[in-house]
Amino acid sequence: MRLRALLDTDALGLRLLGGEDELDRTVRGVMTTDLRDPSRYLSGGELVLTGLAWRRNASDTEPFVRLLVSAGVAALAAGEAELGAVPDDLIAACARHRLPLFAVNESVAFATITEHVVRQVSGERAGDLAAVVDRHRRMMTSGPAGGGPDVVLDLLGSDLDLRAWVLSPTGRLIAGSKVSGPALPVDVCAKLAAEQLAAARTGRRGPHRLALDGSTYSLFPIRGGGRSAQGSRDVRETVLSDWLLAVEADAGDWPDERLDLLQGVTQLIAVERDRRDAARTVRRRLAQEVLELVQTGAAPSEIAARLRVAAPVLLPGLGAAPHWQVVVARVEWDGADIEAGPVAQSLLEEILVDPLATGPEPSDRIAVAHSGDEAIALVPLPAVSAEHDGSESGIHADVLLAAVRDPLSAGLDDDGRVTLGVSAAVHSAEGLRGALEEARHARRVAAARPGRVCAAGHQELASHVLLLPFVPDDVRRAFTARLLDPLRDYDRRHRAELIPTLEAFLECDGSWTRCASRLHLHVNTLRYRVGRIEQLTSRDLSRLEDKLDFFLALRMS
Numbered sequence: 219m220r221l222r223a224l225l226d227t228d229a230l231g232l233r234l235l236g237g238e239d240e241l242d243r244t245v246r247g248v249m250t251t252d253l254r255d256p257s258r259y260l261s262g263g264e265l266v267l268t269g270l271a272w273r274r275n276a277s278d279t280e281p282f283v284r285l286l287v288s289a290g291v292a293a294l295a296a297g298e299a300e301l302g303a304v305p306d307d308l309i310a311a312c313a314r315h316r317l318p319l320f321a322v323n324e325s326v327a328f329a330t331i332t333e334h335v336v337r338q339v340s341g342e343r344a345g346d347l348a349a350v351v352d353r354h355r356r357m358m359t360s361g362p363a364g365g366g367p368d369v370v371l372d373l374l375g376s377d378l379d380l381r382a383w384v385l386s387p388t389g390r391l392i393a394g395s396k397v398s399g400p401a402l403p404v405d406v407c408a409k410l411a412a413e414q415l416a417a418a419r420t421g422r423r424g425p426h427r428l429a430l431d432g433s434t435y436s437l438f439p440i441r442g443g444g445r446s447a448q449g450s451r452d453v454r455e456t457v458l459s460d461w462l463l464a465v466e467a468d469a470g471d472w473p474d475e476r477l478d479l480l481q482g483v484t485q486l487i488a489v490e491r492d493r494r495d496a497a498r499t500v501r502r503r504l505a506q507e508v509l510e511l512v513q514t515g516a517a518p519s520e521i522a523a524r525l526r527v528a529a530p531v532l533l534p535g536l537g538a539a540p541h542w543q544v545v546v547a548r549v550e551w552d553g554a555d556i557e558a559g560p561v562a563q564s565l566l567e568e569i570l571v572d573p574l575a576t577g578p579e580p581s582d583r584i585a586v587a588h589s590g591d592e593a594i595a596l597v598p599l600p601a602v603s604a605e606h607d608g609s610e611s612g613i614h615a616d617v618l619l620a621a622v623r624d625p626l627s628a629g630l631d632d633d634g635r636v637t638l639g640v641s642a643a644v645h646s647a648e649g650l651r652g653a654l655e656e657a658r659h660a661r662r663v664a665a666a667r668p669g670r671v672c673a674a675g676h677q678e679l680a681s682h683v684l685l686l687p688f689v690p691d692d693v694r695r696a697f698t699a700r701l702l703d704p705l706r707d708y709d710r711r712h713r714a715e716l717i718p719t720l721e722a723f724l725e726c727d728g729s730w731t732r733c734a735s736r737l738h739l740h741v742n743t744l745r746y747r748v749g750r751i752e753q754l755t756s757r758d759l760s761r762l763e764d765k766l767d768f769f770l771a772l773r774m775s
Contacts, residue, residue: 219245219338221293221318224265230334231326232295235309237318243292248335248485250328250492254278255285259441262290265335267328269297276307283311293318297328329489336482367487371395374465374483381466384440384487385411386568387458387629388622393487402464406430408625410437414462415629418453425469425480436469437462440484440491454551457629458636459564461491498567504528505585505596508650513589518648525647532585532598542650543612544641545570545595546657548665552633559588565636566593569622570613592661594654599643615640615660615675627670637664638673694774701771704754716754719747723759724769 222241225232234241246263249256252271260266266286273279286294294317296304304321312319322331367384374380375395383402384393389411394401402410409430414437417426425436440461463484469477508528511521525532547566549558567586586595599612618638626636639661641653656676664674705716719737723744726733734744748759757764 219335221245221265223338224331224335225320227334229326230331231323232320232331233323235304235319235321236313237293237316240293240316240318243318245292245335245338248332250332250489254282257285257289260286260289260291264289264291265293265295265331266291267295267297267322267331269300269328270305270308271300273301273305273308276305279305279307279311283308283315283317287315287317291317293320295320295322295331297322297324299324329493332485332489336485367393367490368395370483370486378479383407383464385414385462385464386571387411387415387460387462387565387625388568389625390568390571392461410435410464411462411625412628413437414439415457415625416631418457418460419629419631421453425465425477427468427470433466434468436465436467436480438465438480438484439463440487452556454634455556455561458549458561458626459568461487463487500531501585502563502587504531505587505594508585508596509587509589509594509654512650512654515651518646521650522647528585532596541599541612541643541645542653543597543599543643544650544653544657545597545613545618546639546654546661547593547595548591548635548637548661549593550591550635550637558591559593562591562593562636563588565626566595566638569618569638570595570597592658594657596650612643613640615664615673615678619671619673623669623671630670634670635665636671637661639664640673640675642676698771698775701755701757701768702775705751708750708754714747714750716747716751719744720751720768721772723748724765724772728759728765 220241221243224230224245225234225241244263245265247261248265248267249259250267251259252269253259254272256266272282283294294312296308296319298304298321304319309319311317322328371382371384371393372395374382382395383391385407386392389404389408391401391407410428413426413428417424417437418439425438428435428437440463441456463480465480469480504524508521508524511524545566547562547569549562549565551558563586567584570584570586584595584597586593588594597613615638618640630636639657639659641657641660644650644653660674660676660678663678664672667674702717705720708714709716719733722736723733726736730741730744734741737744739747751757752759757767759765759768
């Protein structure tokens with residue numbers, strides 16, 4: 219379609235500010251952005267929509283326009299809803315670079331323009347797209363008539379017989395069509411997310427295909443404009459936050475028209491993604507304010523007052539402030555100059571949503587701030603009865619880890635790490651500072667463990683587990699070698715199973731009867747093996763100190 223056709227469509231609310239001689243340019247797509255450098259997301263021919271949040275002062279304008287022109291965009295449309303009239307410096311810069319510039323009336327949503335452009339452009343490319351995009355406006359509307367991504371997925375299913383789902387980077391099911399049949403199993407979602415993340419890290423062009431359980435899935439990345447790292451071209455800043463569209467079909471033999479259709483659908487869903495991200499802005503700011511009070515040692519009464527003010531946003535539908543847990547996350551990349559705090563913030567917002575959650579957006583009750591390279595979440599818990607401390611119904615580090623380890627490990631490849639720490643539940647604002655320090659300690663314990671994705675909970679801070687990760691490697695090797703190498707050598711020569719016997723004996727608290735029963739041995743045989751262990755190591759397993767040394771050696775080996 220031509221720019222002139224957009225200008226002639228009154229419902230779009232476009233007013234030409236410059237570039238009248240360029241109105242015969244062809245529009246091939248649309249992108250909404252407030253990045254200072256959106257060029258990595260541009261392929262040429264787009265109508266770029268912006269709310270001008272990238273512009274701090276007039277000096278930002280020329281570089282922004284130059285980047286758009288270098289990327290080959292068709293035109294720029296600037297919204298008047300936030301800042302009012304389009305700045306003169308932007309009008310002048312677009313004129314210098316012969317870039318057509320439109321003003322968007324404050325009464326017109328960018329989603330309306332996006333819907334119109336995608337419908338027109340895609341309709342010209344593929345006849346079978348018309349039935350889908352002609353009705354997709356419902357996806358973007360608010361209120362009972364809307365429906366978000368689910369509606370456009372329903373249209374893909376009913377009109378094109380394509381079963382499709384929208385997944386988060388951790389494999390959580392965000393949306394699926396009603397005609398897609400049963401929801402995808404959790405393990406399938408995780409594998410699809412892992413494949414997409416791994417493919418993104420290698421730089422392979424999509425769609426990516428994966429065969430699972432007799433079905434082939436084609437994966438399309440969903441990239442919004444509001445990325446956390448403005449102007450960066452490093453894929454690691456977005457790979458852990460991009461959604462994906464999974465279609466049960468083999469796109470390898472699709473014509474270009476059908477591929478364009480799905481790319482258009484990802485653009486529509488990206489608008490919804492950006493809308494949800496924007497809705498988190500207020501919660502993030504409130505969380506940041508509470509965090510700053512906690513970290514600076516403000517009085518509990520002041521923190522409690524701030525939480526009461528924030529309750530309508532942080533606790534929708536819960537009324538009074540519940541108990542709280544604090545979760546700390548850190549994302550680290552080897553040899554990369556990446557601002558890790560916003561990356562971890564976006565990821566933690568996703569991780570803390572239950573993979574099986576349904577109904578209203580669950581992340582509406584999660585407030586995540588960031589401090590330096592850390593992301594810090596304040597997670598409200600429902601009020602618990604007096605006989606419980608709240609931890610049983612709260613977040614458990616091992617459960618959190620199991621839900622996200624596999625897909626995230628694929629995205630982290632061999633140069634990234636995610637570490638998480640979880641505090642116990644606290645019952646008042648007075649306990650938040652302690653909970654924050656507890657979560658940070660737990661994250662440091664997790665960071666000392668091997669693996670790309672690690673988590674630790676508050677329960678481990680009162681255990682030897684807290685100390686073992688910080689023992690230097692050479693000390694570990696020397697300690698375990700003195701105690702266990704003689705037993706390993708003997709087992710290799712005689713197949714005596716002294717190491718398994720030692721482990722079972724300690725797990726049974728030195729009970730001869732229980733240990734013999736567990737190992738299916740006669741008590742006299744067990745006594746012989748324990749005697750051999752004591753002889754080879756010069757230790758006495760009736761002494762607490764020697765039992766403890768063996769226990770630690772086994773844990774560190």
